[in-house]
Amino acid sequence: MTAWDTCALCPRLCRSACPVASGSGREASVPATIAWVLREWEHGRVSEGDARRVATLCTDCGACQTHCHIHEPLPERLRRVRAALIPFVEPQPIGEVEGDGEHVVVEVDERPVATWLAASVGRDVRRLVTSDHLGAVQMHHRAFESHRDVLAQRLGREASVVVTDGRVARVLRSAGIAFRWLHQVVTLPTDPIVGSCASPGERPMACCGGAEPLRSHHPEDARRVGERFGQRAVTSTYADGACASHLRECGLQVVDVVEVLRQEVGA
Ligand code: SF4
Ligand code: SF4
Structure with missing residues (x-):
């Protein structure tokens, strides 16, 4: 057995x-x-x-x-x-939280989401920048524990951690750190938003194929899953930037809420 x-x-x-x-x-x-x-x-x-x-x-x-x-x-x-x-690869060190303000946005790419959110809400917003989605690809290794501890020290006591990417959301959840999605802290002029499978929401399928480990290890299968997901999707704005970028790679016309925020503040 x-x-x-x-x-x-x-x-x-x-x-x-x-x-x-x-x-x-x-x-x-x-x-x-x-x-x-x-x-x-x-x-x-x-x-x-x-x-x-x-x-x-x-x-x-x-x-x-x-x-x-x-x-x-x-x-x-x-x-x-x-x-x-899967061999363990040491994740990038967790950076320091920068700036002042109640919210801490975890920024995952070159888009200055904290700056745009500050412009929208009229208050300072802090940021934590990560170049590897807080090491999400490695998060199930035992060796990831010390990384999770550092993360808990940086963000564990924060009242408002704001995310835009499902890979980041999964790491935070695994470290017991509460978070909110961007559209939950700012009102945006948009159609209904498709939630992330990193937080249960209304979705046409459990996953669009943009999550790990499928996306890194089997990109062709991930693309087929995305195309199938796109046939069933009824709206085009996604809370999760990882879903949106994956679906764009699959040929779908979709945006994430960061793009809606950017347009809202005229950046
Ligand atoms: S339904 Fe799926 S999870 Fe349940 S026993 Fe069968 S293969 Fe396993
Ligand atoms: S085996 Fe399929 S249904 Fe189960 S967790 Fe993996 S992707 Fe989801």
């Missing part, structure tokens, strides 16, 4: 709930198939490379567990095996 047996021998009941299985159309990405391959790997009948390939056909969305008749903790199991199969 291995921990994978229940899923490996399951008649693929969560298949349609999994965005990677339904979006990519690949049999290898069906949760039960992934479990089967990892079971074979534990028995020494499949190579480590093949195990890594299937374990990363996932966006860690949790839909399989939610829709499972027995709520099998497959996502957590996949996280653990990925931590063992």
Whole structure:
């Protein structure tokens, strides 16, 4: 018996709930198939490379567990095996929070969101700049713990941490740090906003394919999932900049709320 047996021998009941299985159309990405391959790997009948390939056909969305008749903790199991199969790369050091003000915006690219938010709300806003989404790709490794501790020291006591990217949101959640999305701290003139799978919201599928580890390890599958997601999406403004950039790469005309804010303040 291995921990994978229940899923490996399951008649693929969560298949349609999994965005990677339904979006990519690949049999290898069906949760039960992934479990089967990892079971074979534990028995020494499949190579480590093949195990890594299937374990990363996932966006860690949790839909399989939610829709499972027995709520099998497959996502957590996949996280653990990925931590063992993917080499740890030291994340960038966490920077200092800069400036004054109540809100702290975590900035993930060259766009000065804190400056634009300050212009919109008429008050100073602080920023924490990260070039690697707070090390999100490494967040399930045991070695990430010390990184999480530093993050908790920097942001753990802040009253208002503001995010614009789901990768950052996942890291903050894993460190127990409360946060709000940009559109929750400023009123923006826009159509309904699609929430992030990093925070439960109304979405046409559990994930658009823009989340890790799928996006880094299987870009072609991530693109197919995004195209499928786009066929079902009914609105074009996204809370999560990672979703918006991924869907643009998939050819969709979408924006994130940072772009709406930029236009609002005339930047
Ligand atoms: S998570 Fe549940 S439904 Fe999905 S493969 Fe495992 S046992 Fe089957
Ligand atoms: S966590 Fe999401 S992407 Fe990963 S196997 Fe489950 S349903 Fe599929």
